Amino acid sequence: MKNRKRLRETIAKASPAVLAAASLFTPSPARSQLLPGSMDVHWNEGASDCAASSQPPLQVHSYNSTTFILRENPCATAEAPFMYLLIGSTKALLIDTGDVSDAKKMPLAETVLGLLSRPDHSQLPLLIVHTHGHLDHRLGDSQFAHLSEVQIVGTDLAHVRQYFGFSDWPNGLAQVDLGDRTIDVIPTPGHYPSHVSYYDRQTALFFSGDFFLPGHLIIDDAKADLASANRVADFIRNRPAAYVLGGHIELNSDGEMLPLGSQYHPREHVLQLTKQDLLALPAVVSSFNGFYSTNGIFVLYSQTRILLALAFAFIVFLTAIGILLRRVIRRRKQRLPH
Numbered sequence: 001m002k003n004r005k006r007l008r009e010t011i012a013k014a015s016p017a018v019l020a021a022a023s024l025f026t027p028s029p030a031r032s033q034l035l036p037g038s039m040d041v042h043w044n045e046g047a048s049d050c051a052a053s054s055q056p057p058l059q060v061h062s063y064n065s066t067t068f069i070l071r072e073n074p075c076a077t078a079e080a081p082f083m084y085l086l087i088g089s090t091k092a093l094l095i096d097t098g099d100v101s102d103a104k105k106m107p108l109a110e111t112v113l114g115l116l117s118r119p120d121h122s123q124l125p126l127l128i129v130h131t132h133g134h135l136d137h138r139l140g141d142s143q144f145a146h147l148s149e150v151q152i153v154g155t156d157l158a159h160v161r162q163y164f165g166f167s168d169w170p171n172g173l174a175q176v177d178l179g180d181r182t183i184d185v186i187p188t189p190g191h192y193p194s195h196v197s198y199y200d201r202q203t204a205l206f207f208s209g210d211f212f213l214p215g216h217l218i219i220d221d222a223k224a225d226l227a228s229a230n231r232v233a234d235f236i237r238n239r240p241a242a243y244v245l246g247g248h249i250e251l252n253s254d255g256e257m258l259p260l261g262s263q264y265h266p267r268e269h270v271l272q273l274t275k276q277d278l279l280a281l282p283a284v285v286s287s288f289n290g291f292y293s294t295n296g297i298f299v300l301y302s303q304t305r306i307l308l309a310l311a312f313a314f315i316v317f318l319t320a321i322g323i324l325l326r327r328v329i330r331r332r333k334q335r336l337p338h
C-alpha cells in the first residue's frame with residue numbers, strides 16, 4: 001500500500017515529458033486487448049460421390065470482421081488445404097493459395113478480392129505469402145499473377161530470406177506490417193527447407209502450415225524440425241495464443257487418421273490446436289525415430305526415407321526375381337537333351 005501511495009505521488013510530480021515517455025512502455029488497454037473471434041464452424045466434409053455433391057469448392061469462415069479462414073473442399077482437392085486472409089488498415093495478407101490453379105474450378109482470387117472490396121470500390125493492396133513451397137499451398141498463385149496491387153512472395157529459401165530480411169536463417173524473427181496489425185514471421189524448417197509460421201499479434205492466432213497440424217507431421221529434416229519446435233515453443237511461451245491453425249485436417253473426431261487421398265472427411269477433427277499442444281511439440285518431435293512413429297494424435301514420418309526404403313525394397317524384389325528366373329532357366333537347360 002505504502003509503495004502504491006509513493007508511486008502515485010511520484011507520478012503526480014512527474015513532468016508531462018516523463019509521463020509521455022512512460023506511456024510508451026505501458027500498453028494502453030485498447031492496444032493490449034486481443035481481438036476475439038469464433039471457431040464455431042462446421043467444415044464441409046466433401047462426399048463419397050463428389051459428382052453428386054453440391055458443396056461449393058471454397059468455404060469461407062469469418063473468424064472476425066478482418067480475419068477469414070478459407071478452405072478448399074475435399075471434392076475439389078483431396079488435400080483440402082486451409083488459407084488465411086488477414087486485413088489491416090493499409091494492407092491485407094493472404095497466407096497460402098491452395099491446391100487449385102484453375103479459377104473456373106476454384107474461385108480463390110474472386111473470393112479474396114470480394115472480401116477486400118471497399119465501399120469506394122478501391123482495393124486494399126494484397127500481399128501473398130506462403131507457409132512453404134509444396135504445391136498444395138501455392139498453386140492458386142497463378143490466379144493473382146496479373147492483378148495490380150498484389151505482390152506474391154516466392155517460396156524458395158532465397159526469396160523467403162530476402163523478402164523477410166532473415167540474415168541469420170533459421171534464427172531471428174521478421175515482421176509484416178499491415179497497418180495497425182503486426183504479423184510475426186518465425187522460421188520453422190523441417191517439413192520443408194523454407195517453411196515459416198506466422199503469428200498475428202492482433203488476434204493471437206498462430207498459423208503453423210504443415211509444420212504442425214492435426215494429422216501427419218511429415219518431417220524431412222528431423223534436426224531442423226526439432227530446432228523449429230523449440231524455437232516456436234520459446235516464442236509462444238510468454239505470448240497469448242488464441243488458436244494454432246495449420247494447413248490441413250487429417251484426423252477424425254476420434255483422433256484416427258482419415259484415409260490418405262480421401263475426398264470424404266466425415267466427422268473431422270477440429271482444425272484448431274492449442275498453445276499447450278505447441279509447447280508440447282518439442283517432446284513429440286524428440287520422440288521421432290527418423291522413419292515412422294506415432295505420438296498421441298500425431299503420426300510422424302519422413303517421406304524421403306520411406307520412399308528410399310520402398311525403392312530399396314523394390315530393387316531387392318527385382319533382384320530376387322532375376323536370380324529365381326536365372327535358376328529356373330538354368331535347370332530347364334540342364335534337363336534338355338544335349
Ligand SMILES: [Zn+2]
Binds near residue numbers: 132210
Ligand atoms: Zn507440405
Ligand SMILES: [Zn+2]
Binds near residue numbers: 134
Ligand atoms: Zn500441405
